[in-house]
Amino acid sequence: MMIRPAELAAIKAGTVDLAFRRWARPRVVVGTRMRTAVGLVEVTSVEQVSVSGLRAEDARRAGAPSLTALKEALAARPDDPAWRIGLAYAGPDPREALRAAVPDADELVAIQARLDRLDAASAHGPWTRETLDLIDLHPTVRAPDLAARVGRETADFKKDVRKLKELGLTESLAIGYLLSPRGEAVVDAGLPEPRVRAPRQEGRPLPRGIGxxxxxxxxxxxxxxxxxxxxxxxxxxxxxxxxxxxxxxxxxxxxxxxxxxxxxxx
Known part of the structure; x- marks a missing residue:
């Protein structure tokens, strides 16, 4: 379910708690937690509605400028039912805290075991350490360029990087990737000496989607x-x-x- 950045900010602020969509069938269920640019957004309700029965309060709660604007937005795909989706901010993305958490010795063993399982399940052979090292040595480099360096298709490469992101080892930038502090610790654990890196840039990275x-x-x-x-x-x-x-x-x-x-x- 795609939600525009301005609407995400309003959901986080608590001024928007509804969305309306035209779907052949619901694409989310109650309890779904979506990872977004502002953190987790939870689906609190899903119900089919009649567009003619919508009211100004629905438009306000959905962040639409007017009831007319909301109805116009729902005019596309009129053969599909309209759905009212309740939304609520559910806190920061837990991966953010995980990325900053440098693992202790026991955690390193568990992470290495997880990486071994990912390697063993791969149809193209071991890839996790190579990918972590590639991102570490070439931060902020475009995914297609990184994939080409190791002879892989971009889509498959990005899919694997997302698996590392789920473990809190990488973070996605507007262009390219960066190892998290957690990821750096995992890479360093496999080296004779910790790698010397440029100082980490303080602040929020440029948003993805600006091109x-x-x-x-x-x-x-x-x-x-x-x-x-x-x-x-x-x-x-x-x-x-x-x-x-x-x-x-x-x-x-x-x-x-x-x-x-x-x-x-x-």
Whole structure:
């Protein structure tokens, strides 16, 4: 279930607790917890409704500008039933805390055993340590470029990286990946000496979804975190080649999710 960034921020703030969708059948069930950019969002109810029976209060709770706008949004695919989905913020993504948790000796043994099982179940042979090492040595590099380095298809490579992310070992960036502190500890445990790495950038990373051209332009300008972006005005960003209106809107939304804003808009 896709939810727009502005709606996610409103769900986290508690000002939006409904969504409406046209589906042939429900795609979520009560109790589903979705991982989103703002954390976990839980499905609290799912019921079929009549569009003609919707009221202004439904529109308000869904974050729609008006009842008319809500009905217009549901005008597409009229042959599919309309569904009212109750939503609630359910806390931060537990993987964030896991990524920051450096494992002790017993945890390292358990993680290594889990990696061994992933390797054993793979149709293309052992891949976990190679992938962790690849990301460690080439942070913020595009997934297709990383996959090409080890002769793999991008889709399969990304699927495997997601398995490492579930273990709290990697984190996804707007472009490429980064080992988490937990992942660094796992890699270092297999080396004679801990690897020397560049200092970890403090702050929230650039949001995914702003596009590769915008991400590259921001990085070239030395803006690699939301906190750094917040020091620039919208005009500053618009003047950067590759940073278009969609990227700026997504940056504004990401800052709003953290209670921030672009310079001159606070």
């Amino acid at each position: 590769a051209p915008a991400t590259r332009a921001l990085r070239e300008a030395g803006l690699t975190t939301l906190e750094q972006v917040a020091t620039r005005t919208e005009a500053d960003l618009a003047a950067m080649h590759g940073v278009g209106p969609i990227a700026i809107a997504r940056l504004r939304e990401a800052l709003a999710e953290q209670g921030g804003a672009l310079a001159g808009q606070g």
